[in-house]
Amino acid sequence: MWLDEDKPILKRDLVLTQPLVNASGTLGFVPDLRSQPAISRLGAFITNPISRRPRQPAGNRACLPFQGGFLLHTGHPNPGITRAIGRFGRRWAAAPLPVIVHLLVESPGTLTEMIHKLEGLENIVAVELGLPPTCDPDLLAAVMAAGAGELPLIPCLSPEQVPILLGTLKDLQPSALHLVEPRGALPGPGGEIITGRLFGPAIFPVMLAAAQVLLNAGLRVIANGGIQAPWQVDALIKAGVTAVGLDSALWQVDPTALLPELQP
Secondary structure, eight states: OOOOTTSOOOSOOOOOSSSEEEOTTSSOSSOOTTTOGGGGGSSBEEOOOBOSSOBOOOTTOEEEEETTEEEEEOOOOBOOHHHHHHHHHHHHHTOSSOEEEEEEOSOHHHHHHHHHHHTTOTTEEEEEEEOOTTOOHHHHHHHHHHHOSSSOEEEEEOGGGHHHHHHHHHHHOOSOEEEOOOEEEEEOTTSOEEEEEEESGGGHHHHHHHHHHHHHTTOOEEEEOOOOSHHHHHHHHHHTOSEEEEOGGGGTSOHHHHSGGGOO
8 A cells, every 4th residue: 555645654653442531620730649540541641732942831811610611711820841751651541541632732843843752752643733712724734744753743722713623623534533612701809800721510501512513524623511420421422522520520529420430
C-alpha cells in the first residue's frame, strides 16, 4: 500500500482500556493515587491545561453557584510547558495509567513548539488541544496541521462551537475529539459579569444532544456532561461515545460508583 505523502504519519492511535477519563482541570497535573485511589480505574489521566509560558491565576477567579450547577473561572494557572515537563515528566512516565497532556492553543506556531517538547516522553499517549472560544474552521485546520506528528491530537470543543467547527472536523477526522463543558456568564459578587465553564447536572441534556450531533457525523467522541449518576454514564455510552469525562463528580464521589462494573 502506497503512503499518502500529504497525510501525517501518526505514531499510534488513541486506545482507552476503560470508558471513563477525568476532565482537564479536575485532578491536577499528575495522577495521585494517595488522594484519588480510583484514578487507576480511569482509561487515561488528562492533565490540567498547560500553556507555552507560565500563567498566574486570574485576578477575578471565581466559583459562582447557580441552580443546577456552578460557573468556574480560574485563568488556567500553570508553570508553562518547559517547567511542567521538568516537574512532572518522570511522574507521567511512572503513572499507573496513560497520560494525555492538555495544551492551551495560542497559535499554530507555539503549538508545534510545545508538542515537540512532549514527543519522546514516556507514557504520553495523546495531546488534547484547548481551542480558544473564537476558533474558526481556518484556525482549527491550521492548528491540526501544526500539531501533526507522533502523538494523536484530540481537539476540545464546547457545544456552542459544534455548529461552527463540525464541517472541518468531518474533513480532518481526528483520532478523537473531546466535548467539554459549555461556557457561560454570571454576575460576580460585585455585580461584574464573569465568564467561565459551566459544571453540574444542569448541563447534561445539552452535552448529550451535542454528543449525538458529533457521533452522527461519524466522529469519535469523548464527552463530559456534568455526570452525577450512573444512568448518565450509561446514556452517553449507549449513544456511542468512546469515553465519558468526569468533572466535578470527581470531587464528590468515587468514579467506580458511577460505573459499577469497574469495581474489583
